[in-house]
Amino acid sequence: MIDGPAPVPAHTAVSGTGPSPSAGPGVRIGPLRPGDAGEVLTVQRAAYVTEAQRYGAPDIPPLRETLAELRADLEAGVLALGAWSGARLVGSVRGRVAGSEMEVVRFTVAPDVQGRGVGRALLAAVHAAAPPAVTRFWLVTGARSDDNLRLYAAAGYRIAGAVTDSAGVELARLERPAR
Ligand SMILES: CC(C)(COP(=O)(O)OP(=O)(O)OC[C@H]1O[C@@H](n2cnc3c(N)ncnc32)[C@H](O)[C@@H]1OP(=O)(O)O)[C@@H](O)C(=O)NCCC(=O)NCCS
Numbered sequence: 329m330i331d332g333p334a335p336v337p338a339h340t341a342v343s344g345t346g347p348s349p350s351a352g353p354g355v356r357i358g359p360l361r362p363g364d365a366g367e368v369l370t371v372q373r374a375a376y377v378t379e380a381q382r383y384g385a386p387d388i389p390p391l392r393e394t395l396a397e398l399r400a401d402l403e404a405g406v407l408a409l410g411a412w413s414g415a416r417l418v419g420s421v422r423g424r425v426a427g428s429e430m431e432v433v434r435f436t437v438a439p440d441v442q443g444r445g446v447g448r449a450l451l452a453a454v455h456a457a458a459p460p461a462v463t464r465f466w467l468v469t470g471a472r473s474d475d476n477l478r479l480y481a482a483a484g485y486r487i488a489g490a491v492t493d494s495a496g497v498e499l500a501r502l503e504r505p506a507r
Contacts (some may be wrong), residue, residue, distance in 0.1 A: 352453060353481040355446055357453045360420060365399035367417040368410065372398075375436035379470055385495040390434055409453050411446050412436070421450045430458050430506070432467040449485055455506070463504045468499040477502075 345366060360368060375388045404406055407423035407430070411458060419437035423430045432454060437447045469476045477500065485502035492498055 334362070335387050337387055352411060353432055355418065355443060355449070356412050357449060358412070360410045362402045364410060364417060364420075365395055365402055367422045368402075369398050371420060371438045372436045374433060374439055375442075378439065379473065382497075383470060383472065383497045385497050387495045388497060389493060389495070390436075395433070407454065407457055409450060409457065411450050412443065419446045419450050421454045423454045425459060425462060428463045430462045430465050432465060435467070447479065448483070451479075454473050458506060465506055466501060466503040468493070470500050471493075471498040471500045486491055492496055 371388060372393070376388060380386050380388050380391055401422065407425065409421055410417050411419035418441045421435040422433050425435055428477065432451070435447065435451065437450070458465070465482070465485075466488070467485070469480065470489065480502050484504040487500050489501040489504040490498065491501055
């Protein structure tokens with residue numbers, strides 16, 4: 329543990345119209361609004377650059393997402409949560425619901441805040457905010473991204489397959505029951 333905000337409790341309030349005041353000391357988790365799109369894109373790009381460098385693939389889909397696409401996603405009402413440290417957005421995650429499944433996407437924490445529990449809290453919050461009809465969570469992550477694979481394994485995900493993305497990066501598909 330490095331100096332900085334204390335770890336965020338796994339159970340965080342996510343209802344309401346802005347950052348929740350009850351998500352723990354230092355960091356609050358709450359719904360993202362379209363007006364947050366610029367900050368979300370900034371954090372997302374900073375976070376995914378490391379992944380892109382790992383695979384030598386600057387064109388991975390999260391880095392190709394434009395501000396307009398991101399704002400449209402938020403306007404369309406996708407399940408989208410942010411983590412704020414004071415006024416600063418330090419992380420975000422989205423959940424794409426299709427029938428009984430929810431894909432966890434664009435899960436990012438600002439590089440200087442990683443490793444302090446914000447990601448774990450965001451993941452728990454997006455799981456908790458899934459509609460009751462959702463019975464399975466799934467996601468893809470880099471097949472060689474050992475830190476990510478460890479985080480998801482600790483959150484109950486298991487490897488369910490392999491895919492290659494449009495940038496040629498090998499990904500692992502991970503799944504877990506929703507409840
Ligand atoms: C993945 C990510 C969202 C995790 O957020 P985080 O706040 O660093 O994670 P937490 O501090 O809550 O949890 C730490 C755990 O996550 C894992 N982890 C993943 N990336 C990490 C990083 N850069 N630094 C520290 N831990 C990381 C570790 O397994 C760690 O578990 P450990 O304590 O057993 O070592 C964040 O590291 C990130 O934005 N990475 C780049 C983008 C990315 O790969 N997103 C996921 C795409 S599927």
